[in-house]
Amino acid sequence: MRVSSLEEMKGAGGTQASKRPPQRTLFVGGLVLAAVAFAGAYALWFRNAPEAVNGEPEKRPLRSGEVLGFLAKEGVSDATLPTFFDASGATSDFASDHAKGDSSASKTKSLVAAIRARASKQAFVPWSPSTPREPAVRAPSAVFPLLAKDGGRAHLFPLEVALAAVVALRAEDVPAMLAEVIRFEAETAPPDPSGKFGYYGVAVPTKPGGDEYDIFDPYAGREPKSVAESRVLTDIQALGAVLNHRAVHAYAVEGKTSEALALSEKAVALDPLSPNARGVHASVLSFSGGGPEALREFEAASSIRLDPPRQLFLAQIALARQDLDGANKHIAEALRDHPDFGEAHALLAQIRLAGRDSSGAKSEIEAAEAADSDLPSLPLLWADYHMLQGDMELAAKFADKALATARHNWQVRLKAAWVLRAAGRYDEMRVEAKRVLDAVPAAQRDVMKQTIEQLLGPTALEDSGPSEVAAPSGAESPEGVAALPEANGEEFKLGQGSSLLGGDTGGGLRLQGGGSGSGATGGLGDDFQLKLEP
Incomplete structure (x- = not known):
């Protein structure tokens, strides 16, 4: 022994x-x-430890110290970000099992095919990115365990799948980079209709050390030759996309405006050329009261890339200014090469409903539904349509559906409560009204209480009972009612169509002016605020 x-x-x-x-x-x-x-x-x-870095990040896989160095250079301190390039555990296991071949291209094709095979087993499924999701964006180390589950039907962002593939390939010595795909050949809808997140693929140099790339699509399996326009990102820009996803989650799901603002500022710092990050930053700024700065950010996003989602943003701004001709022009441009752009049809439906054009509204709602049956704006659009037709019972059923799919959104609850009141379902209306009041910060509850009573009647916040709620004088749809934050001066607001940020029903944009020259005349004045409802 x-x-x-x-x-x-x-x-x-x-x-x-x-x-x-x-x-x-x-x-x-x-x-x-x-x-x-x-x-x-x-x-x-x-x-x-951060390395001393100079200049701009190169388009190559960066060492951990370089990543930390560039983050520090931009004033971004976040210990979780470098973990998005960690290839240990399930990531390296998947890579060693599936990245087969004697070249970067062959290894990439093999690994992408393996990810697509997992998709065929419904480990993950396509879904509308306009629908908020829990949790926030995942690192590759959390993605690969999900890919192992047959029938798991995980809702993964294209960023998550593409970045997981990039990191796995690097574990097998493939110098893969993340790429944003801007346009696919002959496709009739934008890759990311929301305009908030972006669509991502895997970029692999066609020759060792070269600056030309083949772009692979692990999320949906399109061939590299179908990529008509793309942007290869540095590792730092890739982390900017991660922060941008986190900003949307903080705002649209958690309702944490200050946290979302900080995240979006960091996202823009890491990738100032991202129209997605600039647009999200503008949206958060607008709700935080930074109207002029928000408008500059919207303009910056559109100047970087005037694609269909950005055209739709401009259409919403035009509507907020009551420039109907300008809005229709931007929507037409958004649909010109992308006739199946569901969000554009949804916004057009909202315009038709506001004009009491029931036939035109129905056609546009149906077009939006055909393009994306999961669009969160659809239930309340149908509710509006059936109210216009006088079918209150059916309208209320669609309000119920909206509540079932977007309970996180107080403005959905408010609009649904208005529909329920119109349908005579007063007890349920009161329940939703109280939930709306509970959902807003304490400092804003007095304003919200006034809004609820203006819209739903003076007894809307009383205990449920059999008595009918008195309708407020001149009551109108929530699209015409001032909402949070504070009201001041004349307001023009878009209602339940696609939000510039949240993307779900109940989103609204408004321009808020504090004095003469703002409002119906289209003048904004010096103290206007661009407001976006979550």
């Missing part, structure tokens, strides 16, 4: 052991362990 050196010395008669007291032996052993621990900690610190 093998014994320790101390036991061996004791077995020899204890002479040597008696020369070295046990306390000293333990002390020396402790020093050795401490030295080993220090060496390990130093190695970990060295690997995670």
